[in-house]
Amino acid sequence: MxxxxxxxxxxxxxxxxxxxxxxxxxxxxxxxxxxxxxxxxxxxxxxxxxxxxxxxVTNMTLLDPTDYSYVWLDTYVRIFESPDFWGMTRVTLIFVTASVVLQLVGGMILAQAIDYGVNRGLHGSIFTRISVLSAWVIPGIVIGIVWKIMLIETRYGVINYIILQLGGDVVSFLSDGQMALLSTIVANTWRGTAFSMIMLYAGLQQVPDQLKDAARIDGASPWQRFRHVTLPLLKPVLFINIVLITIYTINTFDMILALTGGGPGRATEVLALYMYFEAFERFNLGTAGAIAVVMLVVNVFMTMIYIKYLLGEDEF
Amino acid sequence: MSTGHGSRFDLNRYDLATYLVYLLAVAFFIFPIFWVLSMSLRPEGDVLTYPVQFIPDEITLAAYEQVYGPATTWLWNSTKIAVLEAIGILLVCVPAAYAFSRFEFRGRRHVLFGILLFQMISPVVIVIPMYSVMNTLGLFDTHFGLILLYIGLQVPFSTWLLKSYFDTIPDQLDDAAAIDGCSRLQTLWHVILPSMLPGIAVVIIFNFVFSWSEFVMAFTVLQSSDLFTISVGVFAFQGQYSTSWTLIAAVSILAILPLIVMFVALQRYFIRGLTEGAVKG
Structure with a gap:
C-alpha cells in the first residue's frame, strides 16, 4: 500500500x-x-x-444577410457613378480641410502664447491650458449636444441672443445647409484644438533657447524669430500633427450625428455617416462595405505617410 | 526669453497680446460648458426667458432628480466596462509589449509596423462588419462582448505605448534578476513592472477615457436601454426628450463631470500619453 x-x-x-x-x-x-x-x-x-x-463585393442587405451573391466590382462602379457619393466626399473634404486649418492655427497660437506666458511667468497659463483640454476630454456625442444647445435657433439660444444684442438677426445655425456645415466645423475645432496645442507646445520645448536668443541679439523681430528659427525646427512635429488630425477628422462620426444628424437634407453627411446610414437605414450592406473600404484606403494611405516619416527619423 | 526683469505692472505689448489670447481661449472653450451647466440648474420654464439669464435667477436640482434613474444606470455601466477593459488590456498587452521589447525574433519589425498601421484605423471603418462578427460570436447586446471588442480595438495603441516604456528600462536589470534565479515572468512581475508604474498609469487612463467616450461601437452593439453606456444613453435621451433642454443639459453634465474631474486631477499623465502616444507611435 x-x-x-x-x-x-x-x-x-x-x-x-x-x-x-x-x-x-x-x-x-x-x-x-x-x-x-x-x-x-x-x-x-x-x-x-x-x-x-x-x-x-456582394449585394448583401441587412434584411437577410445570408441571402446574397457576389457582384464583384459592381458595387464600386455604382458608388463611383453615384452623385450621392461625390456629394458626401465634397462635404467631407470641406469639413476636414477647414477643421484641420483652424485647429492647426488655433493650436499654434495657443502653444506660442502659453510657451511665452510660462517663460514670462504670466498668470493664467495653466488655467488656459486646462480650459482648452477640457473640451478635448468630453465624449464626441456630448460635444454635439453641447453645441446643439448653444446654437438653438431662436432668440433664447445663447449665441443667437448674443448676436441679437450686437444688433444682428437670428441665424439658422443648424437648419441652413451652409451654416450647419460651418457649425460642425466650429464644434470640431472646439474639440480638436487641444491636441494640436499640446503637440506643438511639446515641439516648442525642443527648440533650443540659445537659437532664439541669438536671433534676438541679431535684431530679429518676434515674427522673424518665429518664421525663420522656430517654424523650420517645428516642421517635423507640424507634419506629424497635420497627418494625425487629418486622420482623426476624416473619421468623425459621433459629434456630427448628435449635432446635425447629417442634415439639414444631407448638407453635413460626411462619409462616415453616409456609410452608417447606408447600412442601418437603407440596409445596403454591400454599398456600406464599399464605402468602408474607400475610407480604409484613405486611412491606410495617410498612415503610410506618417509611418514613413517616423521610420525616417529613428529605428524602432 | 529670460524671466525676472520688470515688475508686475510693467507689461509689454506681447504680454498684453498673450493675455488677450488667454481671455479669448478661456471664453471660447469654457463658455459652452458653463452654459450647459447653467441650463441644467434652472427650472424647466426658465429656458425660455428673455433676456437670457446667464446665471439662472432660480437655481434648482430638479432636472438632475428627473434624470437620476437612467443616468446612474448608464454611468455604472460605463464605469464597469471601462474598468474591466483597462484590466483586460493590461493582461493582454503587457506580455505582448514585453516580448516586442525583450525578444529578438524574425519578423519582429514587420509585426510592429503592422500594429502601428492597425492603431491608425478608426473603429468607424469596421463598425459595419463588426455588427455581423458580434452576431456570429453570440456577443451582440452584451457587456462582455463590448469589453472584448474594446480590448481588441485598443491592443495596437496600448502595446505600442507599453513597449516604448519597456524600452526605457535597461536590460541589465533583467540580467541581474536572471542571475538571481528569476524566471522571465518573475523578472517581469518583481523587477520591470514596478519601475514602469507611471507608464502603466498612462495606459490605464487612456483606455478608461476611450471606453467611457466611445460611441459608434456601443451604439451598434448594445440594443437594450438598461445596458447602454453613458454616451449611448445621452444620445438616446436627447432623441426622446428633444426639447426638454434642462434635462438634456443635466444628463450631459453628468456624462462630462467624471472625465473633467479625472482630467484635472491627472493632467500630467494625460499630456504625457498624448505626446508620447503620438510622437513615438
Whole structure:
C-alpha cells in the first residue's frame, strides 16, 4: 500500500516538475507572450477588415444577410457613378480641410502664447491650458449636444441672443445647409484644438533657447524669430500633427450625428455617416462595405505617410 | 526669453497680446460648458426667458432628480466596462509589449509596423462588419462582448505605448534578476513592472477615457436601454426628450463631470500619453 502511494506521489512530482519545466520553456518563446494580443487583434480588427472587403463585393442587405451573391466590382462602379457619393466626399473634404486649418492655427497660437506666458511667468497659463483640454476630454456625442444647445435657433439660444444684442438677426445655425456645415466645423475645432496645442507646445520645448536668443541679439523681430528659427525646427512635429488630425477628422462620426444628424437634407453627411446610414437605414450592406473600404484606403494611405516619416527619423 | 526683469505692472505689448489670447481661449472653450451647466440648474420654464439669464435667477436640482434613474444606470455601466477593459488590456498587452521589447525574433519589425498601421484605423471603418462578427460570436447586446471588442480595438495603441516604456528600462536589470534565479515572468512581475508604474498609469487612463467616450461601437452593439453606456444613453435621451433642454443639459453634465474631474486631477499623465502616444507611435 505504502509503496503504491509513494509511486503515486513520485508520479505527481514528476508531472509537476515536467509542468514547471514546460512552463519555463514556453517563457523563452516570444510566440506565447504575443498570443493573447494576436488573438484579439485577429478577431476584432483583422477579421472585420477582411469581412468589410468581402461585403463590398456582394449585394448583401441587412434584411437577410445570408441571402446574397457576389457582384464583384459592381458595387464600386455604382458608388463611383453615384452623385450621392461625390456629394458626401465634397462635404467631407470641406469639413476636414477647414477643421484641420483652424485647429492647426488655433493650436499654434495657443502653444506660442502659453510657451511665452510660462517663460514670462504670466498668470493664467495653466488655467488656459486646462480650459482648452477640457473640451478635448468630453465624449464626441456630448460635444454635439453641447453645441446643439448653444446654437438653438431662436432668440433664447445663447449665441443667437448674443448676436441679437450686437444688433444682428437670428441665424439658422443648424437648419441652413451652409451654416450647419460651418457649425460642425466650429464644434470640431472646439474639440480638436487641444491636441494640436499640446503637440506643438511639446515641439516648442525642443527648440533650443540659445537659437532664439541669438536671433534676438541679431535684431530679429518676434515674427522673424518665429518664421525663420522656430517654424523650420517645428516642421517635423507640424507634419506629424497635420497627418494625425487629418486622420482623426476624416473619421468623425459621433459629434456630427448628435449635432446635425447629417442634415439639414444631407448638407453635413460626411462619409462616415453616409456609410452608417447606408447600412442601418437603407440596409445596403454591400454599398456600406464599399464605402468602408474607400475610407480604409484613405486611412491606410495617410498612415503610410506618417509611418514613413517616423521610420525616417529613428529605428524602432 | 529670460524671466525676472520688470515688475508686475510693467507689461509689454506681447504680454498684453498673450493675455488677450488667454481671455479669448478661456471664453471660447469654457463658455459652452458653463452654459450647459447653467441650463441644467434652472427650472424647466426658465429656458425660455428673455433676456437670457446667464446665471439662472432660480437655481434648482430638479432636472438632475428627473434624470437620476437612467443616468446612474448608464454611468455604472460605463464605469464597469471601462474598468474591466483597462484590466483586460493590461493582461493582454503587457506580455505582448514585453516580448516586442525583450525578444529578438524574425519578423519582429514587420509585426510592429503592422500594429502601428492597425492603431491608425478608426473603429468607424469596421463598425459595419463588426455588427455581423458580434452576431456570429453570440456577443451582440452584451457587456462582455463590448469589453472584448474594446480590448481588441485598443491592443495596437496600448502595446505600442507599453513597449516604448519597456524600452526605457535597461536590460541589465533583467540580467541581474536572471542571475538571481528569476524566471522571465518573475523578472517581469518583481523587477520591470514596478519601475514602469507611471507608464502603466498612462495606459490605464487612456483606455478608461476611450471606453467611457466611445460611441459608434456601443451604439451598434448594445440594443437594450438598461445596458447602454453613458454616451449611448445621452444620445438616446436627447432623441426622446428633444426639447426638454434642462434635462438634456443635466444628463450631459453628468456624462462630462467624471472625465473633467479625472482630467484635472491627472493632467500630467494625460499630456504625457498624448505626446508620447503620438510622437513615438
Amino acid at each position: 505504502a509503496t503504491e502511494t509513494d509511486r503515486r506521489w513520485t508520479n505527481v512530482a514528476a508531472v509537476r516538475s515536467r509542468a514547471s519545466r514546460w512552463f519555463s520553456d514556453i517563457q523563452e518563446h516570444p510566440f506565447f507572450w504575443i498570443l493573447p494580443a494576436a488573438l484579439f487583434l485577429g478577431v476584432f480588427l483583422l477579421y472585420p477588415l477582411v469581412e468589410a472587403f468581402r461585403m463590398s
